[in-house]
Amino acid sequence: MQFPPITQPMAIEIAQHACNVQKREFVCYANKPEGCHIYRVYPDEPCWYVLSAWDDNPNVLRSSRLVVISRMTGAILYDGDAGDEG
Numbered sequence: 001m002q003f004p005p006i007t008q009p010m011a012i013e014i015a016q017h018a019c020n021v022q023k024r025e026f027v028c029y030a031n032k033p034e035g036c037h038i039y040r041v042y043p044d045e046p047c048w049y050v051l052s053a054w055d056d057n058p059n060v061l062r063s064s065r066l067v068v069i070s071r072m073t074g075a076i077l078y079d080g081d082a083g084d085e086g
Contacts, residue, residue, distance in 0.1 A: 006074045011048035015067040018079055019052060027051045036066055037083030046071040051082060061085070 006014070012026045029049040032038075036049070050067045063085035068078035 005046075006048065006069060006071045008048060010074065011050055011069045011071075014069050014074055014076065015050035015052065018067055018076055019065065024052055033082075033084075035084045036064075038066060038068075038078060038080070040068075040078050042068065042070075042077055045077065047077060 008028050008030075012028050015026055015028075016024070027050070029051070032041075032049050033051060036051075048069045048071060050069065051064045052067075054062060054065050064082040066078065066080065066082035067076060069076055
């Protein structure tokens with residue numbers, strides 16, 4: 001049985017669970033956001049790109065956290081630095 005595609009609200013829930021937080025601003029994109037520089041690309045996998053702040057210290061200047069989620073399976077393909085600092 002094939003699962004239905006992962007919707008944008010479902011992707012945000014998956015990212016919230018991965019980040020282990022309930023109350024935080026998450027921004028979900030259908031394509032890799034401009035300014036994000038990650039070395040992994042997923043040309044054969046439709047993905048959601050969810051950006052958020054890191055939760056360790058809000059007063060530190062650093063890049064955002066990026067969670068890349070498969071639209072087909074809901075699997076997290078990448079969870080790490082977005083490379084958008086500066």
